[in-house]
Amino acid sequence: MAGAERFTERFRRDQSGATAIMFGIGALVLILMTGFGVDYYRWTIAKSETQGVLDGAALSAAASREIDESALSTIADAHVAANSPNMRKAFVDPDYDTELTYADEKVTVTMTGGVPTIFMGLAGVQTMPLNVTAVAQRGEAEAVELVLVLDNTGSMNQMDAGGQTRIAALKAAAASLVTKVKEREEADVKVGVVPYAEYVNVGKANRGQAWLNLEEYDKHVPAKDPTGKQADEIEVCTEYGPYYTVNRTRQLDGRTESYTEQRRDCTKKEKRPNPNAGKPTGGNAAYTEQFRWEGCVYSRIGDLRLSDTAPMSPYAGIIVNDKKRDCQTEIVPLSDNRATVLSAISGMVTTKQRGGDPMTFIPGGLIWGVNVLSPGAPFTEGRAYGPANRSPRKIMVLMTDGVNTMTYRPNGTKFGQHIATTAAGQxxxxxxxxxxxxxxAKSQNIEIYTVALGIEDDASTTMLRGCASQADYFFNASNNAALGEAFDAIAASINRVRLVQ
Structure with missing residues (x-):
């Protein structure tokens, strides 16, 4: 019995030693595994920090619009150098290599280096390799068709504190947008321009098109026969008093404007022989007045004014006599010629050819913006609508500096006239x-940007905000400088770069 107890005790001592050895080995393994986990955690943090810096480098290079790889590499390297404190601990010494490639509108930046280990060095692994890649897509891979619907009303002649008119600021902003969107002439980008005010000028070259009704073109109408004779004497003013200033106000495209007028009163009148005594009061009965079409069109009748459906239901041309030419700058259909578009923007005018300040009818400009982008008549330069607005991507930019000051009034079944009004319902x-x-337009997947300049009317800004495709597509510019910034932001959005890897 005693021998058995001694044997058991000796076995327990032997087991305790083995357990200690096994425990020591297990503890070492556990420590190494924990150390390896620490090294791996450091590697993941380093990779994340490096990825952030590299993403910024790729985006910076892509946003520059450079196309030469060496120039792009310089931009990317400068970004990495400026942000290296954020990733310095990711590399040994810190040694790393950066490589950039550019193809198919994609900027690819790859960085290789290594993360020094702490515990894995016990196993002979001194560094963990780190390879990071960032790819930025430049612009959209698909084609772009862009139409600018631009306010050419009388209020665009207002000047800011620096002496720049609104129309001058709009021309500069629109030209900058076009240049940025179509920086390379070979880019698959087409741009159209729709200047609008009371009506829209579709271009006299379109005379004879099936979508245009010009039934009164070049009509000659005899003047009415005179029925009265001019008097033998006329009363004329022979003396005037001194000039004095009169303060007045007038309506300018929906805005009240104050101005002064110099006047003087007649203080003495005399009767004198009338050199035209006995002649007809209505002029020469043989006189005829020529009526012609200068390019402007009315709205279509009924709901047709709100869409581009039934394109062969014609627009009626506005017929004017040769003393009342009533049209402004012509539409430029979608064009891939940048110079043509820029010339049209530069040539925009804000007065009627017959004189006076044109008022605002935004629906007229909008529907012709749709017509320019639409693949069907009246204009056919636009390609077919692509799925989800891709290939091509169709975009409309609507700009106005005033509230609507006109309303649509159908004239029988021939045309829809626009008349000035202050009635709230109209x-x-x-x-x-x-x-x-x-x-x-949005039902056709057309993207819409809207820009308001100096508009304080809540209903109008609400309307324009609702017209935009999304909240950040609406810009409420308070002055000319803000207008330029808005157009720059639109250009950046159209040419947006995005990370794809």
Whole structure:
């Protein structure tokens, strides 16, 4: 019995030694595994920090619009150098290599280096390799068709504190946008321009098109026969008093403007022989007046004014006599010629050819923006609508500096006239027409940007905000400088770069 107890005790001592050895080995393994985990955690943190810096480098290079790889590499390297404190601990010494390639509108930046280990060095692994890649896509891979619907009303002649008119600021902003969107002439980008005010000028070269009704073109109308004779004597003013200043106000495209007028009163009148005594009061009965079409068109009748459906239902041309030419700058259909577009923007005018300040009818500009982008008549330069607005990507930019000041009034079954109004109900109808056309355009997947310049009317800004495709596509510019910034932001959005890897 005693021998058995001694044997058991000796066995327990032997087991304790073995357990200690096994425990020591297990503890070492556990420590190494924990150390390896620490090294791996450091590697993942380093990779994340490096990826962030490299993403910024790729985006910076892509956003520059450079196309030469060496120039792109310089930009990427400068970004890495400026942000290296954020990734310095990721590399040994810190040694790393950066490589950039550019193809198919993609900027690819690859960085290789190594993360020094702490515990894995016990196993002979001194560094863990780190390879990071960032790819930035330049712009959109698909084609772009862009139309600029631009306010050419009388209020665009207002000057800011620096002496620059609104129309001058718009021309500069629009030209900058076009240049940035189509920086390379060979880029698959087409741009159209729709200047608008009371009506839109579709271009006299379109005379004879099936979508245009010019039934009164070049009509000659005899003047009415005179029925009276001019008097033998006329009263004329022979003396005037001194000039004095009169303060007045007038309506300018929906805005009240104060101005002064110099006047003087007649203080003495005399009767004198009339050199035209006995002649007809209505002029020569043989006189005829020539009526012609200068390019402007009315709205279509009924709901057709709100869409581009039924394109062969014609627009009626506005017929004017040769003393009342009433049209402004012509539409430029989609064009891949940058110089043509820039010339049209530079040539925009803000006065009627017959004189006076044109008023605002935004629906007229909008529907012709849709017509320019649409693949069907009246203009056919646009390609077919692509799925999800890709290939091509169709974009409309609407700019205005004023509230609507006109309303649509159908004239029988021939044409829709635009008349000046201050009636709240009629102006609401015009705003509703803007909304309806915007909704139609968006139903065709057209992207819409809207820009308001100096508009304080809540209903108008709400209308324009709702017209935009999304919240950040609406810009409320308070002055000319902000207008330029808005167009620059639109250009950046159209040419946006994005990380794809």
């Amino acid at each position: 102006l609401k109808q015009t705003n509703d027409d803007v909304t309806a056309i915007c909704n139609y």
